[in-house]
Amino acid sequence: MDTQISVIGAGGWGTTLANLLAKKGYAVKIWSYEKETVESINLNHINIQFLPGIYLSDNLFAFTDFNDVIPNADIIIFAVPSTFVRNIANQILPFFSQKKEYKLVTVAKGLEYDTFKLMSEVLREILPKNVKIAALSGPNLSSEVAREFPTGTVIASIHEEILPELVAIFQTNYFKPYAIFDERGIEICGAVKNITAIAIGVCDGLKLGDNTKGSIITLGLTEMNRIGKHFGCARKTFFGIAGIGDLIATCSSKLSRNRSYGEKLAQGKTFAQIKIEMHGMVSEGVWAAKSIHHFAQQNNIDLPLTTQIYKVLHENKPMNEAISDLLTLI
Numbered sequence: 001m002d003t004q005i006s007v008i009g010a011g012g013w014g015t016t017l018a019n020l021l022a023k024k025g026y027a028v029k030i031w032s033y034e035k036e037t038v039e040s041i042n043l044n045h046i047n048i049q050f051l052p053g054i055y056l057s058d059n060l061f062a063f064t065d066f067n068d069v070i071p072n073a074d075i076i077i078f079a080v081p082s083t084f085v086r087n088i089a090n091q092i093l094p095f096f097s098q099k100k101e102y103k104l105v106t107v108a109k110g111l112e113y114d115t116f117k118l119m120s121e122v123l124r125e126i127l128p129k130n131v132k133i134a135a136l137s138g139p140n141l142s143s144e145v146a147r148e149f150p151t152g153t154v155i156a157s158i159h160e161e162i163l164p165e166l167v168a169i170f171q172t173n174y175f176k177p178y179a180i181f182d183e184r185g186i187e188i189c190g191a192v193k194n195i196t197a198i199a200i201g202v203c204d205g206l207k208l209g210d211n212t213k214g215s216i217i218t219l220g221l222t223e224m225n226r227i228g229k230h231f232g233c234a235r236k237t238f239f240g241i242a243g244i245g246d247l248i249a250t251c252s253s254k255l256s257r258n259r260s261y262g263e264k265l266a267q268g269k270t271f272a273q274i275k276i277e278m279h280g281m282v283s284e285g286v287w288a289a290k291s292i293h294h295f296a297q298q299n300n301i302d303l304p305l306t307t308q309i310y311k312v313l314h315e316n317k318p319m320n321e322a323i324s325d326l327l328t329l330i
């Protein structure tokens with residue numbers, strides 16, 4: 001296993017992908033923002049904060065210094081939440097060698113909230129041309145993948161030639177990547193489904209019914225499609241595994257941080273309480289709702305679900321009112 005693989009970001013998903021590859025036999029290096037996570041992985045083979053309960057492979061080595069993980073890597077998995085992507089990309093920039101080619105796979109599910117840029121766009125803006133970028137997205141709740149539950153995913157890139165190698169690297173007997181070319185499409189799907197998941201969590205917290213949730217998931221899919229159309233994405237991407245597949249998984253799962261964020265909110269918890277309960281994990285949909293709402297306003301895209309969730313999260317609109325306003329708009 002000569003390919004050198006590094007993962008930037010040791011949250012639930014970065015650690016899961018790193019461990020999947022380490023279990024395949026690659027010696028995987030993972031960079032963590034938190035020093036305690038590095039110690040937890042190296043000394044005890046567990047990521048106690050972000051992936052508790054999963055024993056990590058002896059082939060996984062954690063670091064806090066980019067110099068240990070970037071220069072010699074062939075494949076880099078970029079797994080920090082979208083809010084931190086620009087900052088971390090700027091930090092890793094000096095560590096790339098000019099003399100070799102890198103493949104970088106972005107797995108974050110969010111947009112840059114003030115510029116509306118996709119993560120691949122932010123990364124291409126900052127990183128050198130010898131870094132070829134791809135995106136990976138799908139119905140991939142980290143602790144299910146970590147427990148080897150059969151799961152599909154999609155890898156997409158404008159550099160078609162790198163896809164076969166990436167598919168082969170990630171493929172296991174429980175994780176099946178499909179290559180497609182609609183990189184922007186899968187990134188939009190990943191960001192937008194989180195808003196719907198928060199809405200479904202609100203329905204759960206308010207103890208509303210399955211009819212309500214079915215209506216909202218349908219609206220979420222419609223909105224995904226509308227935004228995607230604006231970005232020139234392929235319609236079939238939204239009806240594929242990274243679109244409706246991830247929408248169903250995230251909205252129906254007790255494990256989803258976005259769905260439980262909405263549920264906790266509807267149970268009357270404050271933003272501060274929820275933040276403490278999430279102990280460092282992120283709910284990307286909170287920022288996606290703001291970003292996509294403003295983007296839609298500026299571009300005259302009608303997104304009633306996103307608008308209502310934005311109002312609940314950022315303008316303190318009562319949740320019952322938001323759901324009933326929404327369903328009269330369907």
Ligand SMILES: NC(=O)c1ccc[n+]([C@@H]2O[C@H](COP(=O)([O-])OP(=O)(O)OC[C@H]3O[C@@H](n4cnc5c(N)ncnc54)[C@H](O)[C@@H]3O)[C@@H](O)[C@H]2O)c1
Pocket residue numbers: 009010011012013014015032033034050079080081082084088107108109110140141142143280281282283284
């Ligand atoms: N967890 C999942 O099931 C899952 C699955 C697919 C995709 N994703 C996506 O992967 C991305 C990474 O999320 P995650 O779930 O691995 O993380 P997480 O929510 O489990 O953990 C938060 C992460 O943010 C990092 N962090 C905190 N402050 C930071 C800072 N100032 N600078 C840099 N990093 C900082 C932490 O070190 C940690 O890695 C997100 O976009 C998420 O939507 C997550």
Ligand SMILES: O=P(O)(O)OC[C@H](O)CO
Pocket residue numbers: 109138139140141142194197246249250255256257258259282283284
């Ligand atoms: O826990 P969530 O809500 O961030 O969702 C995780 C993954 O994106 C599900 O595919």
